[in-house]
Amino acid sequence: MNALSVDHLSHSFGSRRVLDDVSFSVPEGGMCILLGRNGAGKTTLFSLITGLYHARAGSVLVFGHAMNANPSTALAEMGVVFQQPTLDLDLTAGENLRYHAALHGLPKALSKERSVEELRRLEVADRIGDPARALSGGQRRRVEIARALMHRPRLLLLDEPTTGLDVPGRGALERHVRDLCRDRGIAVLWATHFLEEVSSADRVVVLHEGRVRWGGRADRLAAAVGVANTAEAFASLTG
Numbered sequence: 001m002n003a004l005s006v007d008h009l010s011h012s013f014g015s016r017r018v019l020d021d022v023s024f025s026v027p028e029g030g031m032c033i034l035l036g037r038n039g040a041g042k043t044t045l046f047s048l049i050t051g052l053y054h055a056r057a058g059s060v061l062v063f064g065h066a067m068n069a070n071p072s073t074a075l076a077e078m079g080v081v082f083q084q085p086t087l088d089l090d091l092t093a094g095e096n097l098r099y100h101a102a103l104h105g106l107p108k109a110l111s112k113e114r115s116v117e118e119l120r121r122l123e124v125a126d127r128i129g130d131p132a133r134a135l136s137g138g139q140r141r142r143v144e145i146a147r148a149l150m151h152r153p154r155l156l157l158l159d160e161p162t163t164g165l166d167v168p169g170r171g172a173l174e175r176h177v178r179d180l181c182r183d184r185g186i187a188v189l190w191a192t193h194f195l196e197e198v199s200s201a202d203r204v205v206v207l208h209e210g211r212v213r214w215g216g217r218a219d220r221l222a223a224a225v226g227v228a229n230t231a232e233a234f235a236s237l238t239g
């Protein structure tokens with residue numbers, strides 16, 4: 001079963017169509033990179049997938065649950081890290097996680113246990129008692145990922161998670177997410193405009209001006225477009 005199926009999804013702001021008949025899927029336990037330049041429609045797509053916007057044309061299924069018909073079941077399967085940071089900077093890292101867990105109905109003892117476990121996995125457990133504002137950008141992002149995992153989703157969505165991080169910070173974040181995918185079988189949809197974040201075995205969806213220009217395994221992209229490498233293929237599809 002697919003972790004995520006997006007079928008014939010369109011969206012307009014007023015008369016302006018910003019997503020046009022978008023279809024793709026993320027297999028259970030798979031890593032999918034949503035690749036698009038600024039303004040391609042990635043954030044709008046995330047807003048539809050997470051139910052912030054109501055899909056009027058097309059459908060979103062999360063492990064077979066339709067977001068429009070059954071949003072609470074679909075959302076329970078999903079962890080989300082939005083493009084704009086959403087930690088409460090006055091709360092500690094641990095409090096941010098436990099607050100999220102309470103919203104998902106986790107008992108207090110379990111929430112406490114999991115917050116340590118998830119922060120440890122993301123290598124920020126030593127900062128559990130520090131206010132979020134005392135953490136670096138990279139540490140805050142890792143706390144956000146730990147928070148998104150508190151209710152044990154099977155699908156993780158990340159919208160340009162490395163924006164604003166330096167090169168080592170970006171590499172560390174990517175490594176953590178790939179570990180989650182490999183070790184815990186969590187399906188990942190990672191939106192980015194950085195080609196360096198694509199690995200050859202990833203599934204890639206190239207989005208440009210609201211349309212899917214190509215979808216498939218990253219290492220087949222260049223040949224499919226008839227150019228020498230992924231960078232040239234991306235430039236050609238979005239030029």
Ligand SMILES: Nc1ncnc2c1ncn2[C@@H]1O[C@H](COP(=O)(O)OP(=O)(O)OP(=O)(O)O)[C@@H](O)[C@H]1O
Nearest residue numbers: 013018036037038039040041042043044045083193
């Ligand atoms: N609330 C809104 N009202 C009107 N137009 C919008 C709104 N949100 C986004 N758009 C437009 O929709 C298009 C897609 O924007 P979106 O933010 O989804 O792209 P993106 O790929 O996430 O870009 P970025 O990488 O810059 O965040 C853009 O042309 C944008 O101006």
